[in-house]
Amino acid sequence: MILNVSGLAPSELEYRLRQTGIVLQTGSFITHLQTSIPGVAECISLLYADYPLLEQTDFADFHVSLAQPGNLRRWFRPQVLFLFDGSPPFKPLPLDQAFPMLEWGLNWCVSSQANRYLIIHAAVIEKGRYAAILPAPPGSGKSTLCAALVNRGWRLLSDELALIRVSDGKLIPLPRPVSLKNQSIDIIQNYEPGAVFSRKVNDTMKGTVAHMKAPADSITRATETAQAGWVIFPKYQAGASALLETLPRSRAFMRIADNAFNYSLLGVRGFEAMAGVIDASLCYDFTYSNLDDAIETFAALKPPISPM
Amino acid sequence: MISPPLILRVLRQPDALASLSLADWDLVVRQARYSNLLAHLHALLEERGLIEQVPPQPREHLESSHFIAERHIQSVQWEVILIRKALAKIGVPVILLKGAAYVMAKLPSARGRLFSDIDIMVPKDSLNEVEAALMLHGWAATHHDAYDQRYYRNWMHELPPMQHINRSTVIDVHHAILPETAYIHPDPEKLRAAARTLDGFDDLKVFAPIDMVLHSAAHLFHEAELDNGLRDLVDIASLLRHFSNLPSFWTELVDRAKELELTRPLFYALRYCALILHTPIPADTMRAAEVGRPSLPMLTLMNGLYTRALMPIHPSCSDRLTGVARRMLFVRANWLRMPPLMLARHLFHKAFLSPKDE
Amino acid sequence: MMDSNMKWRLMTDQALQFRCWDDEFVVYNSLSGDTHLLDSTAAQILLKLQQAPSDATSLSESLAPLLHAEMDDELVIQIEQILSDLDTLVLIERT
Numbered sequence: 001m002i003l004n005v006s007g008l009a010p011s012e013l014e015y016r017l018r019q020t021g022i023v024l025q026t027g028s029f030i031t032h033l034q035t036s037i038p039g040v041a042e043c044i045s046l047l048y049a050d051y052p053l054l055e056q057t058d059f060a061d062f063h064v065s066l067a068q069p070g071n072l073r074r075w076f077r078p079q080v081l082f083l084f085d086g087s088p089p090f091k092p093l094p095l096d097q098a099f100p101m102l103e104w105g106l107n108w109c110v111s112s113q114a115n116r117y118l119i120i121h122a123a124v125i126e127k128g129r130y131a132a133i134l135p136a137p138p139g140s141g142k143s144t145l146c147a148a149l150v151n152r153g154w155r156l157l158s159d160e161l162a163l164i165r166v167s168d169g170k171l172i173p174l175p176r177p178v179s180l181k182n183q184s185i186d187i188i189q190n191y192e193p194g195a196v197f198s199r200k201v202n203d204t205m206k207g208t209v210a211h212m213k214a215p216a217d218s219i220t221r222a223t224e225t226a227q228a229g230w231v232i233f234p235k236y237q238a239g240a241s242a243l244l245e246t247l248p249r250s251r252a253f254m255r256i257a258d259n260a261f262n263y264s265l266l267g268v269r270g271f272e273a274m275a276g277v278i279d280a281s282l283c284y285d286f287t288y289s290n291l292d293d294a295i296e297t298f299a300a301l302k303p304p305i306s307p308m
Numbered sequence: 309m310i311s312p313p314l315i316l317r318v319l320r321q322p323d324a325l326a327s328l329s330l331a332d333w334d335l336v337v338r339q340a341r342y343s344n345l346l347a348h349l350h351a352l353l354e355e356r357g358l359i360e361q362v363p364p365q366p367r368e369h370l371e372s373s374h375f376i377a378e379r380h381i382q383s384v385q386w387e388v389i390l391i392r393k394a395l396a397k398i399g400v401p402v403i404l405l406k407g408a409a410y411v412m413a414k415l416p417s418a419r420g421r422l423f424s425d426i427d428i429m430v431p432k433d434s435l436n437e438v439e440a441a442l443m444l445h446g447w448a449a450t451h452h453d454a455y456d457q458r459y460y461r462n463w464m465h466e467l468p469p470m471q472h473i474n475r476s477t478v479i480d481v482h483h484a485i486l487p488e489t490a491y492i493h494p495d496p497e498k499l500r501a502a503a504r505t506l507d508g509f510d511d512l513k514v515f516a517p518i519d520m521v522l523h524s525a526a527h528l529f530h531e532a533e534l535d536n537g538l539r540d541l542v543d544i545a546s547l548l549r550h551f552s553n554l555p556s557f558w559t560e561l562v563d564r565a566k567e568l569e570l571t572r573p574l575f576y577a578l579r580y581c582a583l584i585l586h587t588p589i590p591a592d593t594m595r596a597a598e599v600g601r602p603s604l605p606m607l608t609l610m611n612g613l614y615t616r617a618l619m620p621i622h623p624s625c626s627d628r629l630t631g632v633a634r635r636m637l638f639v640r641a642n643w644l645r646m647p648p649l650m651l652a653r654h655l656f657h658k659a660f661l662s663p664k665d666e
Numbered sequence: 667m668m669d670s671n672m673k674w675r676l677m678t679d680q681a682l683q684f685r686c687w688d689d690e691f692v693v694y695n696s697l698s699g700d701t702h703l704l705d706s707t708a709a710q711i712l713l714k715l716q717q718a719p720s721d722a723t724s725l726s727e728s729l730a731p732l733l734h735a736e737m738d739d740e741l742v743i744q745i746e747q748i749l750s751d752l753d754t755l756v757l758i759e760r761t
Contacts, residue, residue: 030365058330059365063338085338086623115372166375249687254703264699267379268683271694271701275685379699386698389677390756 006049014041021065023054027163027174027222029110032060035098037080040066043099043198047177047211050219062109066098084109093204100201100209103179107160110174111261117163117172118273119261124157124171125149130229130303131171133162133277135259141236141288144184147212148291149298151192156218157226166269169276170225175218177211185210191291228277229304231256232284234294242293245285252283280304313625315339318349319542320586322356333366335624342622344422344539346370347377351420373420380423384411387426387477392511394445398437402512403429403503405482405523409514412506417546425469425478429496432483439467439481447472447479485523486530494526494568517551518561522570525577537618538584544577545587552588562596571600576614584618673761674749675719682712682757698756707733708748712757719761722746 005013005024016022021034022044035041065083069092079092082105089108093101111119122135123146132154136142143159150156157173165172177198180188185200185208196213231252232244247255253274257263263270282304288294314336318325328336340346350370353359362370388408395402403409405427410418430438443449447470451457460468465484471477484496503513515523524547528540551557565574575597581587582594601607619625676682681696691709693702704712710729714720722745729745730737752758 059334059337059363061365061369085341087342113369113372115375116368248690250685250690250692250703253685253687253692254701257701263701265379266375267382267699268694268696269375271683275692278685278687382696382699389697 003053003055004049005044005051005053008045008053010041010045013045014038017041017044023057023060024048025052025054025222026106026176027158028172029062029114029174030054030057030060031062031064031106031109032057033064033102035066035102037066037068037095037098040098040102043102043211046196047198047213049213050216062106062113064102064105064109066102066105068095082108097201097204099198099211100179100204103177103211106176110161110163114163115262115265116167117165118263118266118270120162120164120256121160121259121261122162122256123159124162124173124226125154126157126171126226127154128303129227131157131226132230132232132298132301133171133228133256133281134232134234135162135256136160136234137259139236140234141184142234143178143180144187144236145234145288145291145294147178147180147184147188147195148191148295150178150215150218151188151195152295152299154298155221156214164228164273164277165225166266166273169228169273169280171228172225173218173222175214175222177213179209179211181209182207187291188212228280229282230284230301231278231281232286234286234288236289237287238289240287240289242288242290242297243286244297245287247283247285249278249283252281253278313339313620313622315343315345315349315620316584319345319352322352322358325353325358326361330363330365333363337366337369339620339622339625341369343620344536345420345542345620346373347422348420348539348542350374351377351416355416355419377420377422380421381411381418383477384408384423384426387475387479388412388512390445391426391428391442391479392509394441394447395438396511398434398441400430400434400438401500401503403500404506404512404514405429405485406527409520412509412512413514415547416550417543425480427480427482429482429485429499431500432496435467435481435483439470442470442479442481446474450478486526490530492569492572494522494570498568499523517547517554517557518564519568521547521551521561521577522565522568522574525573526570529573529576537614538620541577541580541584541618545581545585548581548587548589558590558593561593562599565597565600571597572602573600575600575602576610580614580618584615671721671723673719673721674715674753674758675761676712676715676757677759682716684709684713693757695757700755702755702757708752711745711748711752715758722749725749 008016013022017034017040018036021032024031024033063085067081067083069079069081078095080095080098080101081088081092082090082101120133120135122133123142124134125132125146134142134146146159156175156178157171158175159178161174163172163174185197188195189197198211200208200210202208233247233255257274263274266273282302286297288297314332318336337346340349346369350359350373353362353370359367384407388404404412407418407421407423408426449468450471451460451468457468460466464487466480466482469478469480485494485499486492499515499519502516502519504516506512506514514520521544524540524544528544562571562574565571578589578594578597582589602610677697679697683694683696685692689706691704691706693704693709693712695702710732711725714725714728722742726742726745727737730741735741749758
């Protein structure tokens with residue numbers, strides 16, 4: 001029987017997390033999660049409310065846990081470790097950052113293990129069957145833009161990881177909480193007062209972070225793949241008017257490959273998958289400062305004409 | 309009697325996978341991942357036409373690692389091309405060792421592997437020339453510390469590893485297969501004399517089949533740490549299976565081990581391949597290999613260590629987690645250190661840009 | 667100074683994959699696993715070498731019409747430069 005996380009009372013959720021762990025379905029990935037760290041259950045209750053909770057599962061793609069390292073520090077400067085099947089891929093972080101660490105850890109699981117996909121560090125949103133891929137070097141404002149767009153009619157596939165299935169070039173959704181930092185948190189909270197947020201966590205590597213719950217629609221449609229339609233490189237520039245400039249496809253190819261986790265690792269398969277995406281897409285550089293202008297520009301995007 | 313870990317069951321008898329439940333597969337994938345055997349498992353099952361029988365979810369993980377392993381083979385082949393170019397002019401006989409040898413000789417052991425450094429063996433008196441040629445072509449010395457340099461040159465059997473400045477790949481240049489400081493000294497000249505030229509390459513050699521097996525055994529059972537124990541044992545087993553059809557392979561194996569002072573590692577290799585992986589080994593050979601058997605106290609001690617160290621390292625396989633299991637799994641660089649994106653420089657020549665770009 | 671009669675070729679078993687958009691080429695080298703962005707001249711040279719080994723002079727002769735250029739020493743020098751760059755990128759080698 002499948003119910004959603006919201007079907008469990010918070011105390012029951014916390015109990016299960018501590019004891020046997022829970023099994024979450026996010027997009028096409030099944031994750032077994034266990035933790036005794038207080039506070040994490042609360043965040044999961046809030047942000048993963050609409051996700052399927054598998055009661056009984058035999059196979060999980062990832063077995064992860066959050067634990068406090070058993071050292072002397074646990075008394076005066078408590079920490080948290082992310083464990084992948086019992087082994088820590090990263091150094092510990094302050095205990096306060098447990099939930100963001102979980103989110104980063106879950107992204108790491110996919111980006112380091114799921115090599116049947118060409119994985120780009122990008123946001124992916126979809127409307128009218130076509131997906132817009134927004135590759136994201138730091139400072140591009142990609143997450144803010146993505147958070148705004150998914151509250152204005154675009155479906156969220158992912159805010160961090162574009163998954164392009166190598167076998168057929170389709171984009172695979174992985175809708176999870178949208179990560180925002182510093183001023184972006186307030187900006188989006190003002191932009192969409194109804195959006196659900198986890199509490200702010202200060203002093204992380206990325207500054208102050210918070211996570212926004214993915215819109216319910218994107219979770220319901222998490223198994224619905226999409227076809228690439230646009231590759232758009234966003235750049236936030238204070239005071240700039242919204243400007244969409246055509247980008248030559250060969251340049252778009254090189255720049256998006258530059259933003260991939262495993263382009264080189266996939267060899268010719270990576271090349272072919274990337275070429276397929278570029279072939280099918282209209283490619284742009286996009287400069288903006290005002291979110292409403294950006295929403296308007298995206299709303300006016302012309303769908304690509306199918307290649308011959 | 310504890311039943312063997314699931315991964316061993318599959319390794320011993322791939323055809324039995326049809327009897328595995330989805331929950332079994334969950335454990336098999338995790339044990340394989342911990343033991344660096346995920347890609348090997350894919351290769352094993354693909355060889356036997358069994359991949360389609362793997363349920364879709366675990367199959368994703370096997371195929372994911374398969375993509376990576378294929379990329380590694382491509383990388384090794386490219387490194388070998390470039391090493392050949394670098395060493396072409398100095399006319400030194402180069403022998404490829406271990407993984408690079410398996411790839412270039414197209415052995416089944418090449419499939420489903422992740423490679424770290426490329427290992428070659430050259431005559432001791434040509435080390436300086438080889439080092440100079442490599443440096444000319446972009447490989448740079450590592451371990452600049454004087455102690456480290458001495459450690460490698462005087463005490464080990466190799467130059468300090470050299471890393472390429474553009475590709476970040478590493479080459480280890482050996483002149484023998486065991487350190488000078490080891491108590492046994494397999495004669496490199498004997499190994500060189502028996503080495504075979506690779507098909508289609510007049511400048512590259514690999515060890516003769518028996519020597520390949522003995523080298524692999526010496527490497528595994530001489531090392532102090534057995535981080536990759538099961539993986540390395542699987543390698544030896546794979547070589548044994550592949551070469552077992554060669555005429556006189558089994559009959560000459562022990563004699564050659566005697567010649568090279570490697571009877572002890574051979575004894576262990578055959579013993580544990582049979583015990584842990586159920587590799588078929590002719591009784592006569594097992595008997596003859598007894599010449600390498602250590603004293604009873606030593607064997608008892610080693611047996612305890614090896615049976616634990618050669619088991620898959622996974623929480624599901626130990627009753628007591630060792631420091632090794634807690635170790636950061638992914639820190640160990642287990643493959644050719646490739647930069648995140650291998651995009652080379654762009655080539656643009658203003659003179660020939662088409663008019664519309666002006 | 668390069669010998670303009672020196673012959674160049676792709677490497678044995680080398681498979682190049684080309685994609686062209688707006689007269690620029692993205693090329694995948696199956697041997698090295700590298701991906702390159704090339705202008706159409708460099709790509710045309712590679713395509714010619716893919717058919718058969720050649721030298722700078724012959725390449726200049728066959729490509730001059732395509733490039734809307736005169737067949738002269740200057741063209742040969744420029745083709746030699748591109749060949750040298752392709753060599754540095756390990757896309758081609760001397761025969």
